[in-house]
Amino acid sequence: MSGNMNLTLKIWRQANAQAKGELKEYKMTGVSPDMSFLEMLDVLNEQLVEKKEEPVVFDHDCREGICGACSLVINGRPHGPVRRVTTCQLHMRKFKDGDTIYIEPYRAKAFPVIKDLMVDRKAYDRIQAAGGFISVNTSGNPTDANSILIKKENADRAFAAASCIGCGACAAACPNASAMLFVSAKVSQFALLPQGRVEATRRVKNMVAQMDHEGFGNCSNTGACEVECPKGVSLENIARMNREYLAASFVPES
Amino acid sequence: MSKACFCSSSVGRKVFMAITGAFLVIFMLLHMSLNLFVIGGAESYNAMCHFMGLPFIKYGLQPVLALGFIVHIIYGLYLAVKNSAARPVNYKNANYGAASSWASRYMWLTGLVVLGGIALHMVNFWVKIQITGLPEGVADDYTLVVNLFKNDLYTILYIVWFVILGVHLAHGFWSMFQSSGQAYVKWLPCLQKLALLYCAVITLGFTFVALWCRFIA
Ligand code: HEM
Numbered sequence: 001m002s003g004n005m006n007l008t009l010k011i012w013r014q015a016n017a018q019a020k021g022e023l024k025e026y027k028m029t030g031v032s033p034d035m036s037f038l039e040m041l042d043v044l045n046e047q048l049v050e051k052k053e054e055p056v057v058f059d060h061d062c063r064e065g066i067c068g069a070c071s072l073v074i075n076g077r078p079h080g081p082v083r084r085v086t087t088c089q090l091h092m093r094k095f096k097d098g099d100t101i102y103i104e105p106y107r108a109k110a111f112p113v114i115k116d117l118m119v120d121r122k123a124y125d126r127i128q129a130a131g132g133f134i135s136v137n138t139s140g141n142p143t144d145a146n147s148i149l150i151k152k153e154n155a156d157r158a159f160a161a162a163s164c165i166g167c168g169a170c171a172a173a174c175p176n177a178s179a180m181l182f183v184s185a186k187v188s189q190f191a192l193l194p195q196g197r198v199e200a201t202r203r204v205k206n207m208v209a210q211m212d213h214e215g216f217g218n219c220s221n222t223g224a225c226e227v228e229c230p231k232g233v234s235l236e237n238i239a240r241m242n243r244e245y246l247a248a249s250f251v252p253e254s
Numbered sequence: 255m256s257k258a259c260f261c262s263s264s265v266g267r268k269v270f271m272a273i274t275g276a277f278l279v280i281f282m283l284l285h286m287s288l289n290l291f292v293i294g295g296a297e298s299y300n301a302m303c304h305f306m307g308l309p310f311i312k313y314g315l316q317p318v319l320a321l322g323f324i325v326h327i328i329y330g331l332y333l334a335v336k337n338s339a340a341r342p343v344n345y346k347n348a349n350y351g352a353a354s355s356w357a358s359r360y361m362w363l364t365g366l367v368v369l370g371g372i373a374l375h376m377v378n379f380w381v382k383i384q385i386t387g388l389p390e391g392v393a394d395d396y397t398l399v400v401n402l403f404k405n406d407l408y409t410i411l412y413i414v415w416f417v418i419l420g421v422h423l424a425h426g427f428w429s430m431f432q433s434s435g436q437a438y439v440k441w442l443p444c445l446q447k448l449a450l451l452y453c454a455v456i457t458l459g460f461t462f463v464a465l466w467c468r469f470i471a
């Protein structure tokens with residue numbers, strides 16, 4: 001079919017967490033530009049299964065850019081070359097016939113490889129569990145929430161921070177493997193709302209402590225996370241978390 | 255219920271970097287202004303050196319400055335080492351340049367070059383002016399400084415140093431506001447302009463003095 005592409009894929013293959021992995025080359029012919037990136041990998045996997053080879057393991061779930069399960073570092077960029085797009089929403093039309101595409105797993109000490117392109121991102125879950133919640137039962141009480149007036153600006157900013165899908169691209173993109181964009185988004189989405197203020201002090205302290213404990217690097221404000229984040233979470237959240245943390249460290253909890 | 259203390263947390267360490275960085279930023283502006291005294295000729299420059307050698311500055315303020323440098327350098331290098339340990343296996347086909355500036359990724363390197371420049375400058379001037387006394391045949395502080403820059407190699411070395419310092423500050427200036435949580439969105443456009451202005455004043459100011467000594471003094 002016209003418009004179809006021939007591609008060379010260089011994919012990281014690693015049998016398990018302990019194994020020493022390597023990049024392996026695969027030739028793909030007749031790739032439709034209308035496929036999504038993950039569909040292209042599905043086709044590759046079908047071909048591998050037919051040849052009785054191990055299919056490539058990669059994470060995915062919703063395939064519509066909302067769950068945060070997909071990952072991959074494509075040509076050195078988490079979620080590929082297009083801004084504000086998850087890997088599952090990336091299409092092959094963004095590539096050219098004859099391209100060589102490198103596909104690697106997220107790289108961070110805190111995100112160990114499980115197999116091939118799949119990494120363990122439970123570190124983010126543990127950070128979330130350390131404070132990314134409010135302790136009151138809100139189910140069945142929407143009227144209470146609706147009766148508290150919130151500045152439109154703050155509501156918008158909290159919403160923008162809450163759009164983080166926890167995918168991990170920020171730490172994968174960061175030259176220091178820092179998780180600050182994720183953690184600051186989770187801190188901010190609560191810090192900006194009255195319901196979240198109640199536990200704000202211990203939330204930021206506990207989440208930062210957990211982040212450090214997991215072995216993520218230290219933010220040096222390179223801004224790579226914001227560029228690669230598929231949801232466009234802003235660096236302003238990191239500044240907010242830093243001042244929340246500063247205040248929390250020196251002002252006792254009321 | 256906090257598990258870690260401020261000083262050993264990642265955010266706390268960055269606040270120390272920001273505070274010492276801000277202190278050095280102010281110091282560099284002061285130092286650059288003092289250098290401009292050379293344009294006033296020997297008398298004005300020597301008077302400035304005499305003032306800077308007064309006991310309250312030499313024994314009172316210089317140790318504070320040294321402490322600021324030491325904390326900044328030790329924390330900076332420590333964080334750089336920790337950061338490389340946070341990614342033990344790097345990408346085979348890394349493309350960091352697509353999302354961040356060179357200056358922001360190589361602060362440790364530009365920092366080390368700045369440190370080398372500081373060492374050279376201490377040996378060239380500070381030791382002679384404030385510790386050992388001027389070498390024989392050098393009439394005064396002014397002559398010491400002007401003579402050094404009559405040597406083209408030194409002039410070039412110093413100018414390279416000032417440019418690298420400018421690169422360190424091109425990222426460092428906004429970074430210190432972000433690290434300390436003061437980079438409010440509504441201030442960002444203003445901060446960017448201020449950063450540019452500051453780097454230009456520092457790099458061009460120091461370079462101007464070096465060239466003035468080389469060609470005019
Ligand atoms: C006159 C000298 C210097 C000035 C004015 C200066 C200024 C700054 C500023 C304002 C920052 C930003 C702080 C932040 O991100 O919060 C910074 C960061 C940094 N500086 Fe310096 N600095 C100087 C010398 C040095 C030296 C000698 C080193 C030695 C290695 C150094 C290493 C670093 C490093 C590694 C960072 C990045 C830290 C990080 O973001 O994690 N600096 N500097």
Ligand code: SF4
Pocket residue numbers: 163164165166167168169170171181182185225228229230231232233
């Ligand atoms: S901040 Fe962005 S990149 Fe980081 S986890 Fe959330 S959505 Fe992913």
Ligand code: FES
Pocket residue numbers: 059060061062063064065066067068069070086087088089
């Ligand atoms: S698979 Fe759910 S966001 Fe990509």
